[in-house]
Amino acid sequence: MTQEELQALTVNKSVDARGTACPGPLLEAKKAIGTIGSGEIMEVLSADEGTKRDIPKWANKKGHEYLGTVEESGYFKIYLKKG
Amino acid sequence: MSKLCMGLFSGSLDKLTAAGVILSGAAADDMDVEVFVLLQGARAFIKGNENKIDNLAEASFLKDEFLSSLERLKVSTWYEFFEMAKDLTNVKIYICSLAGKIWGGEKLEDFNDLVDDICGIGEYLTSAEEADIHMFI
Secondary structure: OOHHHHHOOOOOEEEEOOOOOOOHHHHHHHHHHOOOOOOOEEEEEEOOOOHHHHHHHHHHHOOOEEEEEEEOOOOEEEEEEOO | OOEEEEEEOOOOHHHHHHHHHHHHHHHHOOOEEEEEEOHHHHHHHEOOOOOOOOOOOOOHHHHHHHHHHHHHOOOOOHHHHHHHHHHHOOEEEEEEHHHHHHOOOOOHHHEOOOOOEEEOHHHHHHHHHHOOEEEEO
């Protein structure tokens, strides 16, 4: 998806994990994905560089779809669709 | 579901923290985890010792920097990591009976709430043999 498409997504769940270092964002994502339904969209906000690779790999392994990442100033937003 | 077997020989704060981070990753992945606590590791699991662990196995001359960085980065304590992992996935923690005795732990009630049972070395090796991932810390 393009950056514009990602920004325009309607998000069912937003997880702000900017206050924690690895493995905080991954654990927050893991806990939050259980609260949404299949096909719903979740965004994870993280300021931890490791998360950028970690969450997409985790999502693919767990059967969720990684939609893309939007870089903001000092953090980024990772978009997932629950499988 | 994949299985992680961890031999936890170390009872120092830095290595326990590393073990905790790895367990968190395993929890995010819904892995089945078995931790076998050996010799030095068992001291950290004696009831009441969880907050007394403050020695580092490596770079101990930089302990103040290490501890203040953990605080600045809001990193959970090693005990919190283990608790979180147990909440999120199937994590069993077994104390090697010899290791327990060395630090005064003879029975299950001598250890903190993380511990599931006391075991022998044969079970550790069988677990390692059957696991997808085996690590020794």
